[in-house]
Amino acid sequence: MNMKQLTRKEALEIGSKSAIAVIKKNLKADFIEDKTGFDETLYPTTHLLLEDEGFEPPNGAIVDHYLNQLKDHNPELSDAKIAAMLGLAGNRRIRAFRSGERDVPFSIWRKILIMMGKVPNDAIKVIAIFE
Numbered sequence: 001m002n003m004k005q006l007t008r009k010e011a012l013e014i015g016s017k018s019a020i021a022v023i024k025k026n027l028k029a030d031f032i033e034d035k036t037g038f039d040e041t042l043y044p045t046t047h048l049l050l051e052d053e054g055f056e057p058p059n060g061a062i063v064d065h066y067l068n069q070l071k072d073h074n075p076e077l078s079d080a081k082i083a084a085m086l087g088l089a090g091n092r093r094i095r096a097f098r099s100g101e102r103d104v105p106f107s108i109w110r111k112i113l114i115m116m117g118k119v120p121n122d123a124i125k126v127i128a129i130f131e
Helices: 008-026 060-073 079-085 092-099 106-115
Strands: none
Touching: 060 079, 060 092, 060 106, 079 092
């Protein structure tokens, strides 16, 4: 389908329906129990908050644990593939996030949390459809 032939409203409707289908599919994702013994209670939970609620970047140990869980569940995932899914070029920043050398920005961390089913997908209200 050629998007140039669609009105903005039609394109928005198609995209929204697609997003709804993804969200519904997400609700059927596998439930994976953490059997690693990692004690997340040793760390603050501020990495689970929204920016305006007091979000603080997670400790590198949490980043490492979460990314290892993703990779353990899906062995074809590598740090490079995770980086690409997050919109990052290469995996150098992933390594820096894992080690705690660099804080994970909220927008990237939020994507990781959504991929892991730890928070719901974010939905942004459309104020109006501008031409």
